[in-house]
Amino acid sequence: MKRLLLFLSMVTFVFLVGCSTSDSKEESKESKNEETTTETKTDSKIETETKTDTSSNSETTAPSTDEEFAQAFSDYLDEMMLLAVEEERIIGLYDSVTGVNYTNDEVLYYTLLDEVIPGYRQFVADLEAIMPENKEIQALHEKYIEAANIQYNSFTLMISAIEQQSMDTMTEANQGLDEARRLLREWLYQVDEFSIKAGIPLE
Structure with missing residues (x-):
């Protein structure tokens, strides 16, 4: 009888403990769930506020x-x-021995060889x-860059034309200079368009 009562007591205790543990776990789970839900809501709210602030700051500061x-x-x-200053100097050297300033092939040759070509080679490197x-x-x-390279190649062709005394090579060199000028004009027109788009006067 005592064993039965003890057994029943133990079963009841286990059950109570079980119920108590289960309830405690459930309560703990519910409590944790509530806390988690609260924390999640709080975190979510903070994230939302952070995103809102970030978005607001982004809208304010992002260019x-x-x-x-x-x-x-x-x-x-x-x-x-x-x-631009260096290119102007080099082209000035070229102009000083061509066109109305042309004197003879020798002056043109050495001006190209010793000054124009080395200077323009460095200019193209700096440009690239x-x-x-x-x-x-x-x-x-x-x-x-394309225009500058064509112009550089034209200068070297002039050296070959003078060395070979070839009018065909000189004509090819002059055609190259014409093509380079055409590309540079296109570049200038586009720079003008971009200056209007950017609101930056070129004057």
Whole structure:
């Protein structure tokens, strides 16, 4: 009888403990779920607020595409201006021995060989070192590089023409200079368009 009572007591205890443990777990789960839900809601709210703040800050601080283009174009013009002086000097040397300033082949030859070609070779290298990140400006710059390379090749052809006394080679060199000028005109027209787009006066 005592064993039965003890057994029943143990079963009841186990059950109670079981119920108690189960309830405790359930309560704990519910409590944890409530806490988790509360925390999740709080975290979600914080995330939402953070996203809202970030979005708000992003809208406030992030530069527009137009502003980015204007800055990129301004930077490009600054870089090109640094090279413009040297190119002007080299072309000035070439002009001093050609056209109305031409005196003889020897003067032209040595001016090209000793001054124009070495100077322009370095100019092209410096030009190719400029690498705009903006795709439109990159395409614009590639046009200038193409023109400069054609012009450089024309100068070297002139050396060959004088050495060989070949009118055909000289004609080819002059055609190259014409093509380079055409590309440079296109570059200038596009620079003018970009300056209007960026709101940056070229004057």
